[in-house]
Amino acid sequence: xxxxxxxxxxxxxxxxxxxxxxxxxxxxxxxxxxxxxxxxxxxxxxxxxxxxxxxxxxxxxxxxxxxxxxxxxxxxxxxxxxxxxxxxxxxxxxxxxxxxxxxxxxxxxxxxxxxxxxxxxxxxxxxxxxxxxxxxxxxxxxxxxxxxxxxxxxxxxxxxxxxxxxxxxxxxxxxxxxxxxxxxxxxxxxxxxxxxxxxxxxxxxxxxxxxxxxxxxxxxxxxxxxxxxxxxxxxxxxxxxxxxxxxxxxxxxxxxxxxxxxxxxxxxxxxxxxxxxxxxxxxxxxxxxxxxxxxxxxxxxxxxxxxxxxxxxxxx
Numbered sequence: 535x536x537x538x539x540x541x542x543x544x545x546x547x548x549x550x551x552x553x554x555x556x557x558x559x560x561x562x563x564x565x566x567x568x569x570x571x572x573x574x575x576x577x578x579x580x581x582x583x584x585x586x587x588x589x590x591x592x593x594x595x596x597x598x599x600x601x602x603x604x605x606x607x608x609x610x611x612x613x614x615x616x617x618x619x620x621x622x623x624x625x626x627x628x629x630x631x632x633x634x635x636x637x638x639x640x641x642x643x644x645x646x647x648x649x650x651x652x653x654x655x656x657x658x659x660x661x662x663x664x665x666x667x668x669x670x671x672x673x674x675x676x677x678x679x680x681x682x683x684x685x686x687x688x689x690x691x692x693x694x695x696x697x698x699x700x701x702x703x704x705x706x707x708x709x710x711x712x713x714x715x716x717x718x719x720x721x722x723x724x725x726x727x728x729x730x731x732x733x734x735x736x737x738x739x740x741x742x743x744x745x746x747x748x749x750x751x752x753x754x755x756x757x758x759x760x761x762x763x764x765x766x767x768x769x770x771x772x773x774x775x776x777x778x779x780x781x782x783x784x785x786x787x788x789x790x791x792x793x794x795x796x797x798x799x800x801x802x803x804x805x806x807x808x809x810x811x812x813x814x815x816x817x818x819x820x821x822x823x824x825x826x827x828x829x830x831x832x833x834x835x836x837x838x839x840x841x842x843x844x845x846x847x848x849x850x
Contacts, residue, residue, distance in 0.1 A: 565793040567698065567715065568602060568652065569652065577672060577673065578676040588668060589604070597849070601648065604850075609631050611633075613733060613818075616818060648661060673690045674686060674689055674690075698790065699715045699789070699790055699791075700751075702718045702719075703788075722848060723785055724807070725850065731807065731810060733805070734803050734841055737804070738799050738802070738836035739799065741797075748789070748791070750829045750833070758783070758784045774817075781816035787804075787805070788805040789802065
């Protein structure tokens with residue numbers, strides 16, 4: 535299943551088969567350094583609470599199996615500025631998905647990040663089988679009736695992928711080496727700042743462009759970590775809003791590469807945390823950001839799709 539399509543799909547589909555990525559892993563070299571086992575899931579409202587508890591318990595168990603941290607993030611809406619729409623569209627879809635889920639017209643949508651010290655440690659933890667067999671029991675579709683929601687035998691599918699962090703940054707430094715990245719993934723920020731907004735910009739590029747793309751996207755990450763408005767406001771700018779172009783710089787930024795190509799393409803997630811939706815949207819209006827983003831965008835053959843998330847659970 536194409537993950538770009540999966541992100542946009544909300545109907546229930548097939549469940550539980552061996553994914554394309556898992557099949558390709560058996561043919562390709564294992565990635566080095568820390569890895570992120572990443573999931574995208576859709577969950578009906580009656581299952582949310584039980585799944586949350588199950589994931590919290592499993593994350594505690596995995597801490598003994600090389601887990602650096604775990605986060606569960608609920609999608610709330612989409613960025614419009616990442617698509618270079620006119621400024622009057624700024625933030626218009628920021629809560630659209632959560633509003634639909636709360637109304638019952640959409641299932642809840644979550645991104646899960648299991649951060650492991652190594653790929654071999656991740657495999658030894660048996661977390662993928664656990665997820666399929668245990669967490670998968672909560673992906674049932676439900677049918678609304680006058681007497682309440684009724685569980686159906688049909689299950690909603692999920693996306694699973696293994697990613698490597700190429701480069702990351704926070705308000706103190708940029709992290710590039712394997713050990714530096716491991717430190718970044720272990721420490722996290724969500725526990726200290728629980729109200730952060732996460733963005734995940736999903737793009738695909740040609741595999742042949744990987745080296746050049748990563749050079750350009752690393753420069754974009756450094757721009758996101760160092761720019762803010764107004765520039766005269768020492769160190770961190772002012773809070774953004776719908777009425778201004780101010781923004782505080784990103785709290786954290788991270789470029790994740792799918793550890794395995796899909797044919798001649800490679801998927802990436804440009805992951806960042808911000809103090810508000812408006813800080814993020816206004817950053818995309820800054821000429822300095824646009825200048826750094828242009829060379830990155832020239833490599834993209836699919837995307838950008840950039841949802842907003844709020845953190846539901848964080849364990850480190």
